[in-house]
Amino acid sequence: MVDYIDQHRERFGVEPICRILRRAGIQIAPSSYYAAKTRPPSPRAVADQQRLEMIRRVHVDNYGVYGVRKMHAELNRRGHRIARCTVHRLMRGDGLRGVS
Incomplete structure (x- = not known):
């Protein structure tokens, strides 16, 4: 609104x-x-922005082919503890998709 x-x-x-x-x-x-x-942005909004920047970076590094499952695994390998549902929500909101 x-x-x-x-x-x-x-x-x-x-x-x-x-x-x-x-x-x-x-x-x-x-x-x-x-x-x-x-009102200042909520802690979740601030954290989501930081996570989304990392997801975008990983997505570009991997030629835009990673979907939610592989993106979640790659983020965990890199030491970023993030829930799979959060990765899904942020990728969907930003229009990022893996290649089928």
């Missing part, structure tokens, strides 16, 4: 957008929007 409001706030303003979203059944107050904008 924050990204949506950011895209349209110059044209319509934050409060009118929130009012229309409330009528559509999406509960967001202007104060919630501003709180989300000023």
